[in-house]
Amino acid sequence: MDLRLSGIAHRYGDLTAIERVDLTVGSGETVVLIGPSGCGKSTLLGIAGGLLAPGAGRVETAGAAPAGCLNPLTYVFQDFALLPWRTVEGNVALALEHHPLTASERAERVDAALALTGLREFALVYPKQLSGGMRQRVGLARAVVVRPAILLLDEPLSALDAQTRELLMADLLAIWERERTTALYVTHNLAEAARLGDRVVVMSRRPGRIKDTLAIDLPRGARERPEHAAAMADLQARLWRLIEDEARVAEREVADG
Amino acid sequence: MDLRLSGIAHRYGDLTAIERVDLTVGSGETVVLIGPSGCGKSTLLGIAGGLLAPGAGRVETAGAAPAGCLNPLTYVFQDFALLPWRTVEGNVALALEHHPLTASERAERVDAALALTGLREFALVYPKQLSGGMRQRVGLARAVVVRPAILLLDEPLSALDAQTRELLMADLLAIWERERTTALYVTHNLAEAARLGDRVVVMSRRPGRIKDTLAIDLPRGARERPEHAAAMADLQARLWRLIEDEARVAEREVADG
Amino acid sequence: MAESAPRPVAFRGGGFQPSPRRWAPWLAFAAILGLWQAASAAGMLPSLFMPSPVEIGRALGSLAASGDLGRHLGASLYRIGLGWTLGAAAGLAVGLAMGLWSMARAVGIPVVSALFPIPKIALLPLFILWFGIGEPSKVATIALGTFFPTVVSAFGAVDNVPRNLIRMAQSFGLPVAEIVRKVVLPGALPGVLSGFRISASIALILVVAAEMIGAEFGVGAYILLTGNLMQIDRLLAGVVVLSLLGLAIGAILGRVEAWLLRWR
Amino acid sequence: MAESAPRPVAFRGGGFQPSPRRWAPWLAFAAILGLWQAASAAGMLPSLFMPSPVEIGRALGSLAASGDLGRHLGASLYRIGLGWTLGAAAGLAVGLAMGLWSMARAVGIPVVSALFPIPKIALLPLFILWFGIGEPSKVATIALGTFFPTVVSAFGAVDNVPRNLIRMAQSFGLPVAEIVRKVVLPGALPGVLSGFRISASIALILVVAAEMIGAEFGVGAYILLTGNLMQIDRLLAGVVVLSLLGLAIGAILGRVEAWLLRWR
């Protein structure tokens, strides 16, 4: 299934968050969206997923959803957004409960999602007992359990420490390779962008527009190899040059009040 | 001034956080401390700075402090620890107010620290109006203003987004080159460790011990150059191998209750 | 400064972290009671003005021995229980509505803030007119007193349910009713429970006002009676009963809370 | 499913974000008063039981015209002002001490939780014995009523000062007194101010209880008098005065808060 954003613009009161964005994410493709703070990345993702009504423009999907898909456009959140009063199992089951599934179908799906994210032994644990990395795994399991056609990820790793981020990135890649899900992935992290993206879309600072798009041709599995270290470093440096000045300006903006 | 930790051990109730650590940070040297979550890095830093009384062992300094040093061992905190009811200027001045300085001496020092961290135009702004990166700059200015002999930094960049981290790392390096301060720097981030450290000390998971020490011989200014990209990638890969399994185990620990 | 002499780093942390001292409260109570008793024995506190702990204890003992304590407690607990249940249930419904719907909130906030500070004893004559002098007026006094704080806390509790959880539920296409049931209500529970703590204290405080209206039995009626008879030792015994009741209710709510919020 | 036909993504967000409606409260008040007046005019509410808004307004008008309103307000404001100041100041001192020192806390918490739920009207006979029948007993009633909530909020406020800020101050070698003055007190200010809001409402509520002790003037005394005389319209006029007073105090505290906490 692919995702098509055309002519998207959005304002919050007087503030123009997004000026005009056209973006298509092809079926099975992973597009990484980077840009300075406040440039409208989260806004764009909210619009893509139907959580925000765009000021202008259209959001459409095309193509077939995978078999058993219950929620074509599914989010993974930066702050995990787990219900603290539900166990891991309960959190993963949440998204299934309002669908007409038999109890055994439901249990099977939940179990498969927990297995995929390595959470099986934690099924009955409450979120407070888990580390940040484990919590985001629950977030991933909850997304996977509905067999999404398109994953929308808003800085899913940025609340984690660097080592956990490393561990999760590897797991995420493995899941993607298996499920071949279309993904729109927002991050600030150039290393993440370079590791995960088929294409990297760079947004300008507010009001957000698409400034540039870089395709990464190396297969994802090969990017870690020592012989590609220089190429990857060069890619990151290019991305950094595209973004550095805008990031510097964005950092120094003072909120009034 | 150098910092000498010998035979440090610490327990919280039944939990042994640090088993036995000997570590010396030479004058002007930057030692980066990495290790999995909960291995006792913050505990060790607290002990080094006199904020925690160690269960066993000694903490000592030796050598002359810089001229005008008001607080030889000075912290920079992960969460910035700014007083929200004071302006940038007021936060930076806080550490001076209980010392017998004339008003003009004080103003001069504050101004110099603000200039060094690029905060001059923000002197009268409250922290809530600043982005995360700007807040940590205030934390740096507050540390610099007392002319510390030894800086203790506990993941000073990890609360920031990746782009801001990049910007601050460059500034931090510039300040260090000028002031030649001794520094003990705690992080989870291997890229940071490889960029900033003269030596990287790797701790094992809880109870924390020193597992290995790597010296980085490339001068800090040269590490970003394309011709060293492969070497740096290799260094990070080595650090990752030293830490990966322990990080994996640490992530999956369940807190009881 | 000698370059080579290492100096130990001075400890400068600690403090500002009150540690529990299990014996201290008991000791404090014992000390207060002891001093009080001593002052009474020494004649520094005239027993008319301030009876000694022993006298109060004796009054409490004879109240318990006569069997009246049970009757008073029973009557008051019935009123508190019923009044609180009605007030809290109605307050919860209104508060949740105010938390969920803009319209209910826009109307509710000003009405609540105008009516909340009205002293309940001011309304006793009205309650007599509306509800008579039997149980209904007493229950109504307590119900009204607990209604407003419950509204405020329930409404605040819904407001404090993290919006990101609601957005998450929407992103999975949960219907509104499911979102309310599975996200908003459990998320509001901590706030609602702490509101219950407050309204339970208020119910206790109001039992005296409520029992001003022709009550024969009840802890409040006993306090009023002994106050009128200037039997200060018995009055204070009644106050001690209320105080213990407050501690007991607090402890019970604490248990309930710990169980319902075990996920915290 | 046709591969090529693009389908728009349905909107599923929004809601759960009550938006302000400036006109709604006024409309609500107008609607309530209008309905009430209509019901009264239609004879559905007997004016003995529930006077109409117009009757209450008329009672209020004649109270104001007679000049008594000023006298009543003056007397009550004096008692509220003095009582609240004393109670809040003492409560602040005790609450801050409990926040800072383990010992004060260990002793204070159980004592406060035992004494907090004691109804102030229960103590009126004692207050007369201790403080006489003049102003002191009235002021003491209000002071005692505001003392405990202030203790609780001040103590909680100190507790909520982020410990990392205190560690930071220690790391720069600030002396303890400086830490208290520059970190703990400003950090506790928001909690203390919101405690003041609560204790101010309580002071208002207690003015009726306080003025049960032989007061000639005072809004509470007026309410009691008119209640005793079953002049329900005047009683409700007095209640309206208290309610407006509450709104006014709330508005003033809101201004003070906005100014003192402009850094938030």
Added chain:
Amino acid sequence: TKTSIALLPLTSSAPVFVGVDRGHFKAEGLEVELKFMQSAAAVPTAIASGDADFGVTGLTGGFYNLAGKGAVRIVASQAREETGFRFNAFIVSNKAYAEGLTRVDQFKGRSIGLTTIGSTFHYVFGRLAEKQGWQLEQGQLRALQTVPAMLAAVKGGQVDVIQAPPPTGIAIDKAGEGKLIGWVADHVPWQLGALFTAPKTIAERRPLVERFVRAYQKAAAEYDANFQKGAPGKDADALLEIIAKHTKSIPEAVKAGLPYIDPMARLRVQDIYDQIAWNKANKLVDAAVDAKTVVDLSFVAGHLDLPR
């Protein structure tokens, strides 16, 4: 000399009002400040707390408890329910009257409205029951805290019977809001109220008490001469004005509700003893209270009904 008296703004305090406005206290060199209280219970409390030197009010359980603790002592009489004089009346609700409650000997089992337990109203019903040979039962008494609440309850039929002071009782009967079926004095004559002071005042400032009682007696005598001798005396109108002023009432209303006051402020001493005994029997007054210490008979000559 400055002194003060705590009292209620009721006609039963008439001798004090007369004494102040007709100069009897001034003649004894006393400048008396009147301190009006809100409830009968507050009057002796004001003496105990030192807010006033003297007090006059009805005799209640609370009063005797304070007296028993040595806080107050009776020195002279105030109002009395005296056979032949009409003061408080029994008022029944219309509903109860319609059900057949028309006589004072039918109160058994009926709901009775009171201000508080231990009040003078309570005592009268208690003695009435004793005399008629029935028991005040549990659940029969409704303590409503204030006189107006009590009146409202009988008007609304929420209680069957109350006692009302004149002129309220007559007014209720006239307005048809209830029925007046008898006078307390005809059934339970008793010493309703007294003048009292603190034992400490007696011990330390005996001359003050003597002067005060003398002036009070003169006022009582003037009251007696004008109101209790069949035809009104020559100053009756002037005295009514005075009483009306202090009770915030009008002379006609005052006239309809004047209590009997002993011309020499003598007490019926045995009745006081009986009151204490009844209160003790009903556990309203502590068993330790000794009637002998409650009254000081040395200020008024010729007290009535002295116990043997």
